[in-house]
Amino acid sequence: MRPSDETRLTLWVLLASATLTVMAGAILGPVVPSIQSNLSVSESLAGLIITTHGALIVLASPVAGAIIDRIGPRRPYVFGLLLYGVGGGAGLFIDSFIPLLLSRAVLGVGVAFVYTGLTVLIYSIYAGQRMDRALGLRSSANSVGAVVWPLLGGALGALTWQAPFGVYLLAVPLGVLAVLTVPEPARPGRDDDSDDGSAVLAVFRRRPAVLSVYLLYFGTNALLYSIVVFYPQLLNGLGVTSSVGISLYLSANGLAGGLSAAGYDRLVARTSRRRLVGTAFLLWTVGFTSAAVATSALLALPGVLAFGLGQGLVFPSAFSWIEALAPPDKQGQLSSYLASAGYTGQFLSPVLFGPVVPAFGIRGVFGAAAVVTLVSALALGVALFGRR
Template sequence: MPRTSAPRTESWRSPGTALWVLVASGTLTVMAGAVLGPVVNRIGTSLGVSQSRAGLVVTTHGLFIVLTSPLAGGLIDRYGPRRPYVLGLALYGIAGAAGLIVETFPALLVSRAALGVAVAFVYTSITVLIYNLYEGERKDRAMGLRGSANSLGAAVWPLVGGALGTLSWHGPFAVYLLALPLGLLALLTVPEPAIEPGDTGDGGIRGAVRVVRRTPLLPLVYGLYFLANLLLYAIVVYYPGLLSTFDVTSSLAISLYLSALGTAGGVSAYYYDRIKRRFDFRQLTLVALALWTVGFAVATTAASRAVAALPVVLFGLGQGLVFPTVLLWIEELVPAGRQGQFSSYVATFGYVGQFLAPVLFGPVAGEFGLRVVFGVAAAGVAVALVGVAVALVGVGGRLAMSG
């Protein structure tokens, strides 16, 4: 039955107290794969599988996030975000930490699939909780802090995984246990928001299609997040090869460049609420695309280690703007009772973008070289920049005329 919850009033369950729990647990969705990157090769060797099969350890959970996010969104709309959030954290801790004890590759993949289900529920629940626990600039601030924590987590978690991996390939799996005390804190501090009744009927595919037809900006917003993740993983996969042309080959040195991306994203997301006072969603989208265009263009011509740092910083700055913009824009565009459903599609588009990066850019790298990969990315983003500008002007004009 649909929820009819009332807002919690206890001071220890205030939105202010809950914010830091939400932000901390939000980093777990990034950590899910990032913490294992440094030990993938050791996992393959220890379990007797090829390196390509060992890579499934860091991709299987992404597949299950794509598959289960819409289900998670529908259940959150029906029953509220708090219970799925707490239960998702519990499943995350158990499934993630299973790698501490499993000794077979199939069992490890099963645990990674369960982890993906958990991430789908945690990711979407956090989004809907922020939508409904905060208003105005406080909501911008909360979503910016979430984006900042995610970006910084992407920089820090691989370093943690690498350090624990020096002890054993099982070591990084211990980090997943952090979800269990966070789940307890969430149970104690995060209130169930009183969500106003909205359009909860027909929450299936037909209903979603009708909403998209009424809201032509929605595909553009999802496409923006898809593009952000596609380009992010183009950097993750191919930038180390580009750095090797400058004799940057050690894993530590490469991680510093990639950490610069996360740090830059953390900075722009941290100040998102202040930036949002000056720019609307459309302008922030164009700024991010412009930063990416310049960054990838520089990557095609970079001739030194110092210059090679600029593209990742520019991309990170844009990414830090895109994450909160997409999630807040979705809330503005969709019916109140369908926030879970439509925010869940953000995760779906994001992880599909990550998966497709090597599929789309791999043939370019193999045939023409790494610099051409980033040249193609620069050209593609430049086309997107012009297209989005035209589309936003067109949609804005139609909306103005209809108003």
């Protein structure tokens, strides 16, 4: 059955929203030094402008999920877009640190509602292979956003450090467009009268595989940020020292992820989510190993390409698993914990991999990552063999 034009337009609005969740921090990366100098703050305080919204996403996502389960995903999703535009766009007019930090907190709450709202909307509007395609395209849009938004932020930052904040205002007309194009899905009936907390715990007891999906998403994001944080240092030792050169490697990671995620629905139709995730682990093992032993800038490229290809398989698989495992009236909360797990993984990545550097050098980070992914691949292989 061919999707209607209305459903296609809805999907494009949802995909545009997905890129905004990536843009929240990525677009300001190139102007952090300018923020530091113009606001007269330390490097670490300037970095909080990038990370504060992530902490609020972790905290606010479960609240967003509970609200979505009670009133449906459409209104919280639109509310999140408008809050995103207000919180992010406020940076255009703020010229002191504390108010700017507070606006970033507002932005984080908006992202939490957008992230979880669009996830449940995809679950509700699409089904079967069309849902797999929507989830794959969502991950692909995230990857493309990770390439495009930093480049745009750098270009606008050449005008003034506040100019990139204006891009956040795109969320406001997108919210208006969402009101006109995104339908309100039918509300699932609530299957019990217990409070939400005990009901979710009951789901975890009945379906412990949900916790494995959270661990997978946490680990994938931690590995992703091992590249974001430590790959520039590896490249520096290989002679790639310019910000433009480094950005090309990180962009290659995003493009590779976008390509594999775009074909996710066709791949999963031919095999299974478990096998796709196992393939990703093997790609990561090869990629991280190649990074650990790379002796030239050219030999450092396969590492980011391999990780990106695997990432494009894992992210939509995680969302698809949650849809399959979550009761219909708990999809908001259970998908919100996925968002919290992912952003926690990003935040803790330097903490987890940082201690490796003094002992084994920057290459040791990628050697450790290769060991983690190899062990994960073996564990998944044993699980699949056991089931067979």
